[in-house]
Amino acid sequence: MLWLISGHQLTVSEISTFCIAASYLVALVLEAIRPLWLARARYFLALSFLVAGIVAHLLYLAFVARGAMFSGQGVFVSWADWSLIAALLLVGAATGLMIKRPQNTVAVFLLPMVLVLIGVAELCKEMEPFKGEAIASWGFVHGLALLIGTVSVGLGFSTGIMYLIQSNRLKNKKGPSSGLRLPSLEWLQRFNREALLLSAILLGIGVASGVILGAQPGKELSPTDPAILSSSMMFLWIVGACIFEVVYQPARQGKKVAYVTLANFVFLVLVLTLVLYSGHAGE
């Protein structure tokens, strides 16, 4: 935050992913200690750290994009950049929810995922950037749809966890505690469903654009490629869950949607791991 206030000329070396993660970590700690420190000052301090982190995050990505443009590479064409953009979208959602629902503890469930994504970005820093079609138009659609779909699955996962905790608390007749005030079950269920539908649509676009990419002349993507196989299975699973939800009304209610979004997340982690290690994006 200090270098943001001082206003001196920034260089990319001065904003590291460590600075960004540290801002989010402080915000997470401030949100987590809500039971011990209820004052409004804590809320505003946490929000300030989040906003400072977002500004640093945006500046960092802008520097990365400028560097890539100067070197003639495509913009945001590496796993590290992809993870950082996903983290930025998630932290944006966390900040928006924190402003819209200041009485609720929401950021505590989203920020750990943001930190994990920043950690993944750091681990993938040395990996080769995507090449060829991966950065051309269909490749861009493919990557972007899967990126937003991943964020949507992540949001569904965290609201699913919140739903299960809230439902469990209410079943056990626990009143609202000042420390952990979750949104209502009705809101969580609606958010959960919307996240599920959005992820189905985006993953559908991702898979379809992947098929188009694979059908291009000179391209020989094997259907037995573990990344293609697992992401297709995941897409089918989500579509199946959505159809089941529309057709069978009880599936729309309560814990069932929450369990589906948790399963989606586990699936997603598996798919991303396979994609990462199969070198699929590089092809």
Add this chain to the structure above:
Amino acid sequence: MNLRIIGCSHRTASVKVREQLAFSPNQVPEALSQLQTRYPGTEAVLLSTCNRMELYIATDEQDHSPSHHDVVEFIAQFHGLNAIDVFEELYERTGEQAIRHLFNVAASLDSMVVGEAQILSQVKKAYELARQGNHAGTFMHTAFQRAIKVARRITSETAIHEKHVSIPSVAVADFARQIFERFDDKCVLVAGAGEMAEETLIYLKAEGANDVRILNRSLERAEALAESHGGRALPWEQLLQELAHADLVVSATSASEPIVNRESLAHVQQHRSDRPIFILDLAVPRNFAPDAGNLPGVYLYSIDDLKDVCESNRKQREAELPKAHRIIEDEAQDFLADLHHRSTGPTIRRLRNLTSELKQAEVERLFNKLDDLSDRQREEIERAFDRVVNKILHPPLESLRAEASKDTHHGLLDALKRLFKLQ
């Protein structure tokens, strides 16, 4: 200025006595007018709620202030009672004690349910009624506006008002709000038409519930409740059918056995496709079989579940009391110091006028003798006289201010008046 409070509250008097001494909103202006006719120059505010009746009286001079006995007699006469019968029931608070009491009352620290929000609006209303009838003067304005400010400060700086403590308010605010985001699109089913059902219905209506269906074994009573609070009265036989539509159920019938068991609720839940249902079973004995709460999507709360939260909330409110009392003490000290300073104002003003007149006379006499002075020299001489007067007055006035802040200034004020022959 002398402030005196004569009254009774839930702490000192029984409901019967409070009912006898209560003033209806229509009686308040009449009572204040009668009091002022009997004791001219008296400022008065009358606060009358179901838990307290207090008459706040302020006069400029102690000698003109009606005594404790006078006020009790006035109250008793107004209600057609014998003063001797109610004298012991009415307490008296005067001076600093009265100010602290007013602040405590406005901030809801003296209420039956500590922290309830209603009392502040009742205090405001009492003050407003007195103001409209010109029964409240400068002192009452200052004291009541300060009391309202203190109450707001306590609301914002402590958590004393945050927790709900009554069963219906806890049920709606602490539990129903955790399940539902809004109530205007929910179907509320009320089984029973008793006091508890009615009170909970009032809270739900305040939260925006529109679709309310009331079932009672006596359809007339259900209709009466529907008429007074809005809703639809339905025959008791439609209970299970209505359960299938309801999102939120308030059950407070006097049935001696459960009216809904696990099997019938499971059947209802099948029809509802496991849509979540929030059931407030406020009846003793319970209206819903306890094991029905284990069904998926069913959130069942009995009065005992809510009582625990009420008790815990009450304890949390009580834990905030020391902080609230500290604020009251700070504000009372500040208000009293301000008040005492104000009481020295007229004497200080008279003293300054006297010394100014003396100085002016001496300056003019000197200027008449020294008629060849330039304007600048005259100005310098006048300033020198001002400095001498200020330096002479500074130590006694400082001492007076210091004494005034401790309310021990009366002797010094008297001495000043006598020494300088101030009228």
